[in-house]
Amino acid sequence: MRLKEIIQKTGLNKRTIHFYIEEHFLTPKTDPSNGYYIFSEDDVERLKMLQQLRRADFSIKDIHAILKHPTSAYIYIKKQMEKLQKEQELLTRKIGSLQRLYDKLPVFVSSEAFSDAVFCTDFPDSTVALPPDLDSDVNLISLYLWGPFLNGITMSEYQKYLWDKLQKETAKVPSGTLLTMKDYLYSLTAEQLDHELQLRTRHIEEIAMLTQETMPAYVRKACQWIADCSESDAFAMTWKQDYHTHTLPLTRLYDSDFNSLMTELSPRFSDYYRNIHLCCDQIYDWLLSDDGADIFSRLSEQLGGYMDLCALHHGEIAALFGTGIVN
Amino acid sequence: MRLKEIIQKTGLNKRTIHFYIEEHFLTPKTDPSNGYYIFSEDDVERLKMLQQLRRADFSIKDIHAILKHPTSAYIYIKKQMEKLQKEQELLTRKIGSLQRLYDKLPVFVSSEAFSDAVFCTDFPDSTVALPPDLDSDVNLISLYLWGPFLNGITMSEYQKYLWDKLQKETAKVPSGTLLTMKDYLYSLTAEQLDHELQLRTRHIEEIAMLTQETMPAYVRKACQWIADCSESDAFAMTWKQDYHTHTLPLTRLYDSDFNSLMTELSPRFSDYYRNIHLCCDQIYDWLLSDDGADIFSRLSEQLGGYMDLCALHHGEIAALFGTGIVN
Numbered sequence: 116m117r118l119k120e121i122i123q124k125t126g127l128n129k130r131t132i133h134f135y136i137e138e139h140f141l142t143p144k145t146d147p148s149n150g151y152y153i154f155s156e157d158d159v160e161r162l163k164m165l166q167q168l169r170r171a172d173f174s175i176k177d178i179h180a181i182l183k184h185p186t187s188a189y190i191y192i193k194k195q196m197e198k199l200q201k202e203q204e205l206l207t208r209k210i211g212s213l214q215r216l217y218d219k220l221p222v223f224v225s226s227e228a229f230s231d232a233v234f235c236t237d238f239p240d241s242t243v244a245l246p247p248d249l250d251s252d253v254n255l256i257s258l259y260l261w262g263p264f265l266n267g268i269t270m271s272e273y274q275k276y277l278w279d280k281l282q283k284e285t286a287k288v289p290s291g292t293l294l295t296m297k298d299y300l301y302s303l304t305a306e307q308l309d310h311e312l313q314l315r316t317r318h319i320e321e322i323a324m325l326t327q328e329t330m331p332a333y334v335r336k337a338c339q340w341i342a343d344c345s346e347s348d349a350f351a352m353t354w355k356q357d358y359h360t361h362t363l364p365l366t367r368l369y370d371s372d373f374n375s376l377m378t379e380l381s382p383r384f385s386d387y388y389r390n391i392h393l394c395c396d397q398i399y400d401w402l403l404s405d406d407g408a409d410i411f412s413r414l415s416e417q418l419g420g421y422m423d424l425c426a427l428h429h430g431e432i433a434a435l436f437g438t439g440i441v442n
Numbered sequence: 443m444r445l446k447e448i449i450q451k452t453g454l455n456k457r458t459i460h461f462y463i464e465e466h467f468l469t470p471k472t473d474p475s476n477g478y479y480i481f482s483e484d485d486v487e488r489l490k491m492l493q494q495l496r497r498a499d500f501s502i503k504d505i506h507a508i509l510k511h512p513t514s515a516y517i518y519i520k521k522q523m524e525k526l527q528k529e530q531e532l533l534t535r536k537i538g539s540l541q542r543l544y545d546k547l548p549v550f551v552s553s554e555a556f557s558d559a560v561f562c563t564d565f566p567d568s569t570v571a572l573p574p575d576l577d578s579d580v581n582l583i584s585l586y587l588w589g590p591f592l593n594g595i596t597m598s599e600y601q602k603y604l605w606d607k608l609q610k611e612t613a614k615v616p617s618g619t620l621l622t623m624k625d626y627l628y629s630l631t632a633e634q635l636d637h638e639l640q641l642r643t644r645h646i647e648e649i650a651m652l653t654q655e656t657m658p659a660y661v662r663k664a665c666q667w668i669a670d671c672s673e674s675d676a677f678a679m680t681w682k683q684d685y686h687t688h689t690l691p692l693t694r695l696y697d698s699d700f701n702s703l704m705t706e707l708s709p710r711f712s713d714y715y716r717n718i719h720l721c722c723d724q725i726y727d728w729l730l731s732d733d734g735a736d737i738f739s740r741l742s743e744q745l746g747g748y749m750d751l752c753a754l755h756h757g758e759i760a761a762l763f764g765t766g767i768v769n
Contacts, residue, residue: 160561164560164561167561167563168560168565170536170539170565170566170568171536171540181556182553185551185552185555185556186550188547188551188556189547189551192540192543192544192547193544195540196540196541196544199533199536199537199540200537202533203530203534206526206529206530206533207530209497209526210523210530213498213519213522213523214523216498217516217519217520217523220515220516220519222588222593222595223513223589223590223594223643224512224513224515224516225512226509228512229508229512229515233491233495234487234491234494236494238494238495238497238498239497240497258549261549263550265549265550266549266550267550268549312550
């Protein structure tokens with residue numbers, strides 16, 4: 116198809132189409148005889164999708180991020196909704212002010228009457244705080260937490276019911292924990308989020324697939340990793356940086372009582388849950404044995420205040436080796 | 443006051459203040475010794491007012507128009523409200539689309555899943571029609587129609603009640619007439635509207651103040667004006683142009699049964715109403731007499747189809763000389 120046809124099909128103008136090509140959203144072939152673009156059906160679909168996303172006011176930068184890292188789409192859509200909701204709230208206030216101004220004017224308006232009415236009317240500045248919408252925050256956090264366990268599952272009605280229940284349970288977690296988690300998610304770039312989700316998915320699969328035969332080698336590898344970490348200043352720095360903003364809320368969320376729900380919802384979770392506990396039990400025993408004593412005291416020194424060393428949670432041990440040893 | 447103090451008092455930045463000065467919204471004095479601006483209390487008030495109006499998203503052009511022609515403030519505020527309401531409606535639809543898109547995504551989002559969800563979601567283009575809001579249209583039209591009769595009146599509670607009743611009556615006028623009137627008002631510039639309101643106010647006062655002694659001279663003047671008009675192609679053109687968009691709906695509105703309400707509401711109206719009828723009776727008689735026969739037939743030729751010549755309404759006769767002979 117030629118440009119003219121594309122313009123007709125999409126309703127986009129020439130300039131916009133050229134802009135999208137310059138932005139590498141699509142790379143149509145060119146006719147070697149005259150250099151004109153030849154568009155494929157895929158190009159048309161792509162253009163239509165761009166048009167749709169632009170209608171929802173997504174920035175070009177955000178569209179790039181979403182298309183490159185579609186796993187991050189949830190965050191971008193939610194952020195965009197919140198942005199538009201803020202604009203909407205501001206507009207509501209502006210319209211309210213205009214109505215009050217209108218109502219205050221006398222029948223025949225003089226300069227003085229107009230300025231008096233303006234001064235009696237409060238117009239909003241641009242700072243708008245939205246009322247918290249915990250439900251939708253919880254949904255976003257649930258997707259981040261449990262998504263990697265549900266990858267590839269087509270949910271039955273019963274599973275959808277469990278998923279709703281899981282979110283209701285998640286909503287009971289202290290709101291401070293949830294908001295910290297949300298701030299963390301919002302602080303990630305699409306690339307970072309995508310990378311993290313991919314790593315966690317692989318980590319989860321790896322753990323879920325461990326057998327009695329493969330587990331000892333995995334635990335040795337984890338212990339070695341922890342030993343290396345205990346000597347690394349760089350690791351300590353990263354750990355401390357992420358601890359309160361991410362690691363702690365994440366382990367708190369995972370430590371909550373979702374296990375029976377998740378076991379029913381995802382067979383992968385059930386395998387993961389059993390195996391991660393077996394691994395952590397052994398690592399825990401090792402850390403408290405003579406063999407691990409040096410490592411344990413080095414960790415205490417390095418991460419003091421940033422790890423509950425008295426009652427090491429399985430969650431914190433799991434986070435300690437976490438995605439670091441994903442193959 | 444110096445610029446620094448002004449910045450503190452208003453919260454505006456230097457660049458914005460300079461811009462407002464360049465736009466001649468204020469003309470602060472300058473210190474001859476160093477050329478620095480010296481701002482008065484009036485300048486501060488002016489800046490605060492500009493800040494308020496900008497917070498309601500008024501354009502610089504609109505602010506100029508309102509401040510120069512405050513009688514037009516109603517139209518500008520109403521137009522601005524409708525503009526913001528349209529933006530708000532569009533935002534509501536965008537947020538709805540985003541929510542539907544969000545709900546359609548699977549737990550773990552692939553590129554395909556994302557584009558499928560986008561294609562199943564309808565995003566709004568920017569054409570938004572607002573549901574009609576007849577009440578506020580009627581209010582605007584009432585202000586335009588009856589405002590000149592109420593100039594300077596501080597309404598008692600009873601008069602406010604009559605004013606509400608008048609608007610309820612106005613709402614009963616066929617909606618086509620009201621919408622044509624609104625379109626006409628929206629088509630005027632602030633200057634045109636201001637000019638028209640000033641002229642009509644003077645015309646009304648002039649008519650209201652006519653006495654048995656002064657009326658004959660006024661009627662002669664009106665007849666002469668009509669005679670001149672009947673020979674003027676330019677007048678015929680303007681009349682025809684305005685007839686369906688303005689003159690006819692206006693006379694229809696004035697011919698409706700608001701007279702008893704307006705008589706109670708405004709003594710000026712009561713005087714005007716009596717005198718304009720006396721004038722028009724005499725002009726009507728003259729047009730149908732031998733003296734006026736030539737004029738009448740020339741008018742019929744010139745304005746045929748643009749004037750109800752069989753049953754000349756007083757309203758149309760009044761419009762014929764209308765504001766043309768205001769002193």
